[in-house]
Amino acid sequence: MGDHHHGPAQGVTRWLFTTNHKDIGTMYLWFSFAMFLLGGFFAMVIRAELFQPGMQLVEPAFFNQMTTLHGLVMVFGAIMPSFVGLANWLIPMMIGAPDMALPRMNNWSFWILPPAFLMLASTLFMEGGAPAFGWTFYAPLSTTYAAPSVTFFIFAIHILGVSSIMGSINIIATVMNMRAPGMTYMKMPLFVWTWLITAFLLVAVMPVLAGAVTMMLMDIHFGTSFFSAAGGGDPVLFQHIFWFFGHPEVYIIILPAFGVVSQIIPAFSRKPLFGYASMVYATASIAFLSFIVWAHHMYTVGMPVAGELFFMYATMLIAVPTGVKVFNWITTMWRGALSFETPMLFCIGFLVLFTLGGFTGLMLSIAPADFQYHDTYFVVAHFHYVMVAGAVFSMTAAVYYWLPKWCGRMYNESMGKTHFWISFIGFNITFFPQHFVGLAGMPRRIPDYALQFADFNMMSSIGAFIYGASQLLFLYNVVATIVAGKPVREDKVWDGAEGLEWTVPTPAPYHTFEEPPVVPKPAGTI
């Protein structure tokens, strides 16, 4: 910690009033990990109830509260804030900026999150229980037929949206205005590119979500009928609005993950990323397509056939840029000098499992086949392959990769590898059989199931407990590293790592790049 005059404030005020991108990044990361454990706990309740046919532990109504909160907490509390935390830590260091462009707003966008989730979690103790209508909260189940706690849920969603929008504006402003001299757009690390595009997606769609929940609020309390057929409204309108937000939302989750993988694979291949420019264009294409495919979540609502065809073709197109990305990553590895430290293992796990999720995504895009897949466990398996093996694996890789730079200590490699293998095996035991039960006809979001699904569900539950437990090992490894890991002093912690963040001292001092750095690398070599 070089400069004592500009070090952090002491005590709790350091965290409450901080405008430092590293402190805020750290808070985002710890907060998202706490939410990951909370959402994971809800998942454990779900899998425990589904361990055997029959109702054992919870009542059906409570089961629905668990599936709803699991989805909301994981999407809005764990995955999204974790990548915002990563962006806070890394974007200024990657583009040679001293901090984020809007540091006070940065503080605010973090600190409104904990109260929002406290409020959301408190609905569990309210009369009528927590929201029980699924994370997609389709009206009128979420309006006319919802428990009174739905109003608190709406308020929480509003706050999360405000936080996301502020975070995104901050990232856009930082990337556009604070790049070091010579850091042109096409020299930016891919993680910065993917986040820039993600931030635009967020700014575009979070207000749509806010609109949807506001209409719900009006329907519930002010006598409107946006989504009530009895009053001349339209329940399907809700789904169109929700998925106009929701589909870009899943790319908001996965694009920064693509960015992370695009940093780590070259580092452990000791070879520049293959096809940098095409990676940027592919990311932009995916972002564009994300706006015109939303109704593929709604093939069974009774759209006209022309609509079905349009959304089917548009959705299938996404396979092209996504394929380009996978091919580029593998070509990056090709004839590199590969080594398999924990971050690389998680990236390879990502590559294999995310691609599998991509394949099932392509299958789901085929509208007539989707009539059999829709709302079954096949869909549950699909989106956990892309969300968990996609976003969570890459986030885990990111933590292992940059942790030594953040805290100046090296994590325990064999414990990291153990964490990877338990996660990888546990994940697949959990979610692979869900493809089978889904195809065999098991609907999602049910607390109890017919007997022919019993064996695979038990397997799935066992896998979930293994996967859940492996995250405690992760927590232990990270804490042990921060407290007593082996000190690292090299600026460049990994021999193959490239980028400005590896030119600052290790651990990264409280303030970096107070003087803009010289950007040496030619385009295309990160």
Added chain:
Amino acid sequence: MGKLFSGASLALFAPLVMAQNQVNMSPGVTEIGADIFELHMLIMWICVVIGVAVFAVMFYSMYAHRKSKGYQASQFHESTKVEVAWTVVPFLILIAMAVPATSTLLEVYDNDEAELDILVTGYQWKWKYEYLQESGENVAFFSNLATAQEEIYNTQAKGANYLLEVDEPLVIPTNTKVRFLITANDVIHSWWVPEIAVKRDAIPGFINEAWTRVPQEGIYRGQCTELCGAYHGFMPVEVHAVSRDEFDAWMAAKRGAALAQDQLAMQTLSADELMTKGKAVYDGACLACHGAQGQGGIGNAIAGSPVVLGDVGAHMAVVAKGVAGTAMQAFGGQLSDVELAAVLTYQRNAFGNNTGDVVQPSDINGMKNG
């Protein structure tokens, strides 16, 4: 109706040996189901082939290009030719997929020239089936989960069709184009029977169309597939496909029963009759929320309820019109006068509510009109 089916049911069960640990989609029994299955397998195999090829390259690289073996990294990082190739080739593969997908989709949407129309209405948590007749003499009934609470709560062994059995199945004739007009009364449901490849959302205020033509007799089971509240997992669909003759006989019997029901509504029933009938209605319509012993649950307790012990007219109003903003539905449109009279009588005399009140179908009629 049970009797009519008891003979046929043995034969019907034959094709329905539940595949334990089934790992793939079922082609089902219909032409469209088979087309969808083929499409599903085609896309899956294309994905498998691509996946195997791509990951073979990756795993080879992981084996051959290891740093630990002293492999020196190349520094190549660009090739426009390769990028164009792996953009164009997948695009062509997608077009090859889109062709059969489009034709199958058009088949699914071919709702014309149906020989039988059935209105399917989703309720929390049951299905109503109404056979639409040109004469206007529609036959309608509700189809409730038949699995006992004891099985669900593990105090009794679970039957083979656990959670997939109903009290009154939908009956359709084979080799007939049947059109389903699907809607809902409260929240969104989704009517799905995998074996006949029909899934359509049931949306309040909308009527969606779907169709099937089942070539072989059998029992086909499915479930609601859109989260519709607490008991979403407990509203199965059971379809019996029977020969045309059997179907006509069943339909005639149903009409006869409806007529008898109308006549019953004119008569004065004994307290015992009402109690027996009332228990059956209660178990089907009320039990899920109000409990097997009237102890309450999602709904208020029936035992000792001030509504039930109070004025009959007020009690009737709650049952018939529901309570806005709660899960208490309006049963006035769901239950016949006889059923309403029976369930009111039952509630007022069961679970220790010994009011001694007997409500007659004619009273219900009077209350409805007054």
